[in-house]
Amino acid sequence: xxxxxxxxxGWLLSDAPQSRLQARAAALYLGWLAFRANPLAMLGLAIxxxxxxxxxxxxxxxxxxxxxQDLANRLQPIGTEGHLLGTDSLGRDILSRLIHGARITLYIxxxxxxxxxxxxxxxxxxxxxxxxxxxxxxxxxxxxxxxxPRLVLALAFVAALGAGIENAILAISLxxxxxxxxxxxxETLTIRKSDYISAIRLQGAGPLRIITxxxxxxxxxxxxxxxxxxxxxxxxxxxxxxxxxxxxxPPSPEWGAMISEGRRFILDHWWVATMPGLAIFTxxxxxxxxxxxxxxxxxxxxxx
Amino acid sequence: MSALDFxxxxxxxxxxxxxxxxxQGASFKVASGESFGLVGESGSGKSTILRALTGLAPHWSxxxxxxxxxxxxxxxxxxxxxxSVQMVFxxxxxxxxxxxxxxxxxSEVLYLHGFRDIEARIERLLDDVGLGSxxxxxxxxxxxxxxxxxxxxxxxxxxxxxxxxxDEPTSALxxxxxxxxxxxxxxxxxEHGLTFLMVSHDLVVVAHMCEHIVVMQQGRIVEEMSVSxxxxxxxxxxYSQSLLEASLGYRRAQL
Numbered sequence: 001x002x003x004x005x006x007x008x009x010g011w012l013l014s015d016a017p018q019s020r021l022q023a024r025a026a027a028l029y030l031g032w033l034a035f036r037a038n039p040l041a042m043l044g045l046a047i048x049x050x051x052x053x054x055x056x057x058x059x060x061x062x063x064x065x066x067x068x069q070d071l072a073n074r075l076q077p078i079g080t081e082g083h084l085l086g087t088d089s090l091g092r093d094i095l096s097r098l099i100h101g102a103r104i105t106l107y108i109x110x111x112x113x114x115x116x117x118x119x120x121x122x123x124x125x126x127x128x129x130x131x132x133x134x135x136x137x138x139x140x141x142x143x144x145x146x147x148x149p150r151l152v153l154a155l156a157f158v159a160a161l162g163a164g165i166e167n168a169i170l171a172i173s174l175x176x177x178x179x180x181x182x183x184x185x186x187e188t189l190t191i192r193k194s195d196y197i198s199a200i201r202l203q204g205a206g207p208l209r210i211i212t213x214x215x216x217x218x219x220x221x222x223x224x225x226x227x228x229x230x231x232x233x234x235x236x237x238x239x240x241x242x243x244x245x246x247x248x249x250p251p252s253p254e255w256g257a258m259i260s261e262g263r264r265f266i267l268d269h270w271w272v273a274t275m276p277g278l279a280i281f282t283x284x285x286x287x288x289x290x291x292x293x294x295x296x297x298x299x300x301x302x303x304x
Numbered sequence: 305m306s307a308l309d310f311x312x313x314x315x316x317x318x319x320x321x322x323x324x325x326x327x328q329g330a331s332f333k334v335a336s337g338e339s340f341g342l343v344g345e346s347g348s349g350k351s352t353i354l355r356a357l358t359g360l361a362p363h364w365s366x367x368x369x370x371x372x373x374x375x376x377x378x379x380x381x382x383x384x385x386x387x388s389v390q391m392v393f394x395x396x397x398x399x400x401x402x403x404x405x406x407x408x409x410x411s412e413v414l415y416l417h418g419f420r421d422i423e424a425r426i427e428r429l430l431d432d433v434g435l436g437s438x439x440x441x442x443x444x445x446x447x448x449x450x451x452x453x454x455x456x457x458x459x460x461x462x463x464x465x466x467x468x469x470x471d472e473p474t475s476a477l478x479x480x481x482x483x484x485x486x487x488x489x490x491x492x493x494x495e496h497g498l499t500f501l502m503v504s505h506d507l508v509v510v511a512h513m514c515e516h517i518v519v520m521q522q523g524r525i526v527e528e529m530s531v532s533x534x535x536x537x538x539x540x541x542x543y544s545q546s547l548l549e550a551s552l553g554y555r556r557a558q559l
Contacts, residue, residue: 195399196401203412203417
């Protein structure tokens with residue numbers, strides 16, 4: 001062992017790991033090294049870590065109460081004393097509302113990113129592995145969902161379930177799962193005939209075990225990549241629903257709803273709509289950069 | 305007692321116009337403790353026999369008996385079958401899960417067969433195939449082809465089978481590694497009293513490993529012989545003769 005391979009780094013980069021923990025940690029560390037080499041992905045990660053920190057510490061970071069109205073100070077421009085990003089039509093501090101809005105954005109993105117890919121993974125892998133009529137039925141249902149324009153379908157769901165942030169999340173998830181099901185099924189079809197699946201079948205493993213233990217680990221990486229690339233779309237869909245008045249309801253500081261409110265003043269008081277717009281843009285871009293970096297690390301097809 | 309008994313085995317893929325008859329009317333017996341070779345060119349149906357036996361090729365007719373127990377055609381194989389019959393696949397690059405370490409592969413198999421002392425068994429299996437515990441937590445991409453095939457052999461040995469099916473176990477490996485794997489298989493057979501059914505297109509390998517040989521051509525068995533017959537060139541069918549001569553010519557050209 002040479003000088004550079006001592007200590008923690010040496011332990012992580014060892015060719016002969018001594019324990020399960022070390023093997024796992026080494027695999028993670030190698031992934032991290034590959035990820036770190038991509039500066040844009042690191043930028044995306046940094047923005048998202050910042051967003052997360054802002055969301056967690058929102059009450060301490062925000063200079064004002066996001067709901068406190070002050071009609072005497074309405075529509076103040078950027079840089080006003082005490083209101084760094086100005087105020088909106090009801091005199092509420094835009095910076096404080098953006099900071100609190102980060103929580104809502106993360107809440108939406110987190111829940112959708114949990115529900116949609118899991119549903120898609122379940123449908124896709126079962127469909128791909130089982131084949132036959134199960135595959136037929138599940139894929140036709142997927143086709144039906146795919147045939148609707150996403151926002152229109154989400155609108156229909158929200159209209160049926162009632163406006164509100166939880167229903168918006170549900171509606172977005174319901175429209176977002178079919179592409180994941182397609183990806184998972186395509187991956188499963190290439191995997192299921194492989195020798196290592198035959199080998200575990202010869203050990204007496206049942207379909208449930210094969211799908212969850214053998215196939216899922218191979219599908220999840222491409223799904224994670226796809227989810228991070230879709231995050232921007234999810235944020236935009238949530239913002240779109242908020243903009244149309246079907247997502248978060250006022251006075252909630254959801255970014256899309258904020259743009260919607262600022263729309264009336266967009267010509268004379270541009271910052272009211274622009275600031276939440278810039279926030280959406282930055283976070284969407286950060287997720288795209290992260291997704292691109294993750295694809296380089298996780299996608300088995302791009303491995304050297 | 306015969307470990308494996310095939311009687312009038314037919315295997316086909318597809319139905320109707322697309323039907324391909326991969327094996328037609330194959331009958332042979334593999335005695336317990338014997339090493340039996342299936343020889344033929346690619347596409348002659350030798351691997352298909354193994355796949356029909358293990359249930360990986362679903363369409364077959366005829367009779368297959370394992371340890372004098374007849375296999376049910378309609379149903380899958382039961383746990384007792386998987387405990388007594390195991391298989392080593394041709395390509396060690398395709399037969400190991402790319403995201404599972406050696407430890408994960410072996411412990412999952414041992415768990416599936418209901419063993420309790422998984423830790424001790426993993427150590428013993430790795431020792432048996434000559435890998436040692438340094439390899440236990442490695443992933444397939446950290447192993448060479450020969451090492452991967454040793455892991456695949458360890459996986460097949462995990463349930464302590466009495467019959468091992470070898471589907472061209474060395475054809476994807478370097479010549480130098482081939483000999484190591486073949487010797488390992490010979491040692492393991494002596495040690496554990498295994499019955500081998502080995503598929504190969506390489507007569508030299510089969511002559512080294514097996515006592516009895518069946519030659520296949522286009523899905524049919526053309527000749528059955530012992531290795532001593534083969535060594536003495538006592539073969540009758542023209543196809544096996546040409547196969548033998550081809551392999552001899554190859555050896556002379558090499559020298």
